[in-house]
Amino acid sequence: MPENLAIRIEDLSIKYKINVDTKRTLKNAVMRASKGEAVRTRTVEAIKHLTMDLPHGSVLGIVGANGAGKSTLMRSIAGILPPTEGRIIVNGKISTLLALGVGFNPALSGRDNIILGGLASGMTREEIESKTDEIAEFADLPDGFIDMPVRTYSSGMYGRVAFSVAVSMKPDILLLDEALSAGDASFKEKSFNKMRELCAEARTIIIVSHALATINDLCDRAIWMNKGTLVQDGKPDAVVEDYLKFLKVGTLPSNYEDM
Amino acid sequence: MSNTTANPEFSPNLQVFEPHKASLPPLVPYLKEFWKRRAFAIELSRFADKAEYLDSKFGKVWLILNPLLLAMIYFLLVTVLRGGMKSNQGITTLAHILIGLFTFYFAQSCISAGATSITAGGRLILNQAFPRALLPFSSTISAFYQFLPTLPVYIAVVVIGKWVFPSTQIPGFTWSYLWIPFIIACVGITGFGLSLVFATMNVYFRDTNKLLSYFMRIWLYASPVLWLPEMLHGWHRTILFINPLGPVLSSTSNVWIKGINPTPGELVGCIAWALGSLLIGGYFFISRERDFAVRI
Ligand SMILES: Nc1ncnc2c1ncn2[C@@H]1O[C@H](COP(=O)(O)OP(=O)(O)OP(=O)(O)O)[C@@H](O)[C@H]1O
Ligand SMILES: [Mg+2]
Numbered sequence: 316m317p318e319n320l321a322i323r324i325e326d327l328s329i330k331y332k333i334n335v336d337t338k339r340t341l342k343n344a345v346m347r348a349s350k351g352e353a354v355r356t357r358t359v360e361a362i363k364h365l366t367m368d369l370p371h372g373s374v375l376g377i378v379g380a381n382g383a384g385k386s387t388l389m390r391s392i393a394g395i396l397p398p399t400e401g402r403i404i405v406n407g408k409i410s411t412l413l414a415l416g417v418g419f420n421p422a423l424s425g426r427d428n429i430i431l432g433g434l435a436s437g438m439t440r441e442e443i444e445s446k447t448d449e450i451a452e453f454a455d456l457p458d459g460f461i462d463m464p465v466r467t468y469s470s471g472m473y474g475r476v477a478f479s480v481a482v483s484m485k486p487d488i489l490l491l492d493e494a495l496s497a498g499d500a501s502f503k504e505k506s507f508n509k510m511r512e513l514c515a516e517a518r519t520i521i522i523v524s525h526a527l528a529t530i531n532d533l534c535d536r537a538i539w540m541n542k543g544t545l546v547q548d549g550k551p552d553a554v555v556e557d558y559l560k561f562l563k564v565g566t567l568p569s570n571y572e573d574m
Numbered sequence: 575m576s577n578t579t580a581n582p583e584f585s586p587n588l589q590v591f592e593p594h595k596a597s598l599p600p601l602v603p604y605l606k607e608f609w610k611r612r613a614f615a616i617e618l619s620r621f622a623d624k625a626e627y628l629d630s631k632f633g634k635v636w637l638i639l640n641p642l643l644l645a646m647i648y649f650l651l652v653t654v655l656r657g658g659m660k661s662n663q664g665i666t667t668l669a670h671i672l673i674g675l676f677t678f679y680f681a682q683s684c685i686s687a688g689a690t691s692i693t694a695g696g697r698l699i700l701n702q703a704f705p706r707a708l709l710p711f712s713s714t715i716s717a718f719y720q721f722l723p724t725l726p727v728y729i730a731v732v733v734i735g736k737w738v739f740p741s742t743q744i745p746g747f748t749w750s751y752l753w754i755p756f757i758i759a760c761v762g763i764t765g766f767g768l769s770l771v772f773a774t775m776n777v778y779f780r781d782t783n784k785l786l787s788y789f790m791r792i793w794l795y796a797s798p799v800l801w802l803p804e805m806l807h808g809w810h811r812t813i814l815f816i817n818p819l820g821p822v823l824s825s826t827s828n829v830w831i832k833g834i835n836p837t838p839g840e841l842v843g844c845i846a847w848a849l850g851s852l853l854i855g856g857y858f859f860i861s862r863e864r865d866f867a868v869r870i
Binding site for chain 2: 400409
């Protein structure tokens, strides 16, 4: 893989196998087997033959309708979902903020969750403990809330802490899936600045967002996914414009057939 | 593919994700990652306890009281079924049931908490990549820390018992106590190994942990806790050894109640079950864990 690439995706396909039948229990399995029925499954192709290269230091935006496969792509880049076909090569340390809150435990305080999240992502205890204050400061919660159980947080406060944890990991590659949707204007400003700072350090960022202005604002490249395939890849304003057109009229761009 | 492909083994930052069949991932990096994040498992177990008992001051007391009361009930049942017994024998029976039950519960809580650790870890599993075996491992650590305070309780009961009934045969401190850490380690490893099996099964069949609770009850009756290992003779003794907890429980009884060392046969049984369940459970779990995120 060329040195300058952060991520290379080669002919990636990901399929989910869903049991159509009721609950997946041993009881049902035995019942079905005794009646000689096979398990009925449905296969959902979330990503179909996607190929893409992403150089270091780029900020990629991903747009697409609900169910287009954006979160699935992010999870596979993070190494959480294994590819069904093809392969992904990632060069660098990854920090993920996939959906809100990296499995935050609602009964624990924000501070405890920060420590837990840091340890899970492979930091040592000293590293994460030296950073908790910095993270708490960046999240800038109202008085003392960082030591309150997370269940008492508003969704914006939750999002603030999660984002602060993700950026504090000093990742080479930062994956943000709808991470900025709950923050208020002032935190949005702050997080945009933080991301620009990360870009300046040649870190790679991938942002999934339905707020198209965010994509336009932050990214230097955008892709549009539709039903698991790559529809368009280019400058954010062009991609967003075509995507908006598609949302209104429902037509895919004319050059789509060639891709 | 370009010619400059680095070997992921040598460049720690380069990761390659490829399709897999039901086979093991490269084990050395897996175990390295596992070891690197052991602090996560320890912290997770501490925080899980904290979350569970955050609102209850008596949580820890209850952890001890619960098996203690159960042991009393079992003791009464056993004594009544046998039609009563002499008082100095009674305290021996009680002590046997008590230490057996505490040890069995250690294994049981490894297994039953570990079994649900993957299905309960939904968000964490969907959003972060880490060796999944850390979650059952964290349950084992929790179980261990819940087990530790029951030992002083046992000792207190024995001390009081010896004081009230000086004629009892229960030994005081003996050198065979040095086997105790070994036995506890075997219980923990066996429990961890089996929890890997059930955690995997629970991902595929969500009623596994329900079945498990019945299964554990039968298992308790089949183990030398409510009866003595020496009640079995000849080929009946195989019952002790086909039970994953049989050798450790009869060693427990030997060391604590009789003050003698475990027999060589028991020691082999302890080690065989510990290593066997760890290897089989580990293979079963690790070869399937990349499937968990899709099935959760
Ligand atoms: N855990 C799962 N099990 C089965 N199918 C799934 C699972 N997660 C997603 N899918 C399917 O995969 C497809 C892509 O889903 P994905 O979550 O990647 O979409 P998305 O682009 O992130 O959508 P959104 O904008 O709503 O977040 C959908 O058809 C969805 O039904
Ligand atoms: Mg999504």
